[in-house]
Amino acid sequence: MKYFFIFGNICSILGFVAAIYQMSGKSNLSATSKTLMLILVVLSIIFWLFFYLKPQNRIANYIETQTDFSGKYTDSQNQTMDIVEGEFEVNTMNWGTSVDLPPFEEQPIVRILYCIDRDTKNYPKIVEVTEDYFKVQIGSSTQTGKWKWRARGKLLQSMENGGNENDL
Numbered sequence: 001m002k003y004f005f006i007f008g009n010i011c012s013i014l015g016f017v018a019a020i021y022q023m024s025g026k027s028n029l030s031a032t033s034k035t036l037m038l039i040l041v042v043l044s045i046i047f048w049l050f051f052y053l054k055p056q057n058r059i060a061n062y063i064e065t066q067t068d069f070s071g072k073y074t075d076s077q078n079q080t081m082d083i084v085e086g087e088f089e090v091n092t093m094n095w096g097t098s099v100d101l102p103p104f105e106e107q108p109i110v111r112i113l114y115c116i117d118r119d120t121k122n123y124p125k126i127v128e129v130t131e132d133y134f135k136v137q138i139g140s141s142t143q144t145g146k147w148k149w150r151a152r153g154k155l156l157q158s159m160e161n162g163g164n165e166n167d168l
Contacts, residue, residue, distance in 0.1 A: 096137035108153030118144035
């Protein structure tokens with residue numbers, strides 16, 4: 001999603017620079033070029049209004065769902081690894097939270113990927129990880145908000161999904 005915003009910002013800047021250059025009277029552009037630049041400026045304004053005034057819109061949510069890498073993967077030694085992603089929210093009322101995980105065979109590797117609400121590099125601290133949950137803690141109000149996380153490890157086989165007793 002961040003790359004989409006970066007691309008939109010670059011297009012907006014280029015459109016506005018081209019419009020200013022065109023309005024200065026120094027350009028000898030054809031009517032088609034001037035129309036295309038006007039369209040670029042209008043689309044840039046629509047982009048800014050749509051994504052910055054309402055960041056949780058249908059298009060942003062669709063792009064976000066396409067970047068979810070949950071599933072089964074194999075590594076270079078042909079061992080299966082499961083990846084689970086999700087979100088959690090922390091605020092200054094709780095100064096941390098506990099996030100439930102699907103059951104892993106062993107303690108998974110958990111990473112906090114990014115803040116969904118705003119751009120910050122001040123990540124919450126992971127204070128405990130078990131096979132079933134992990135706990136995060138914040139020490140500053142700059143760490144509040146919704147965060148995206150990813151857990152990597154081997155999940156237990158569900159007996160309800162067609163597994164048998166020997167799968168564990």
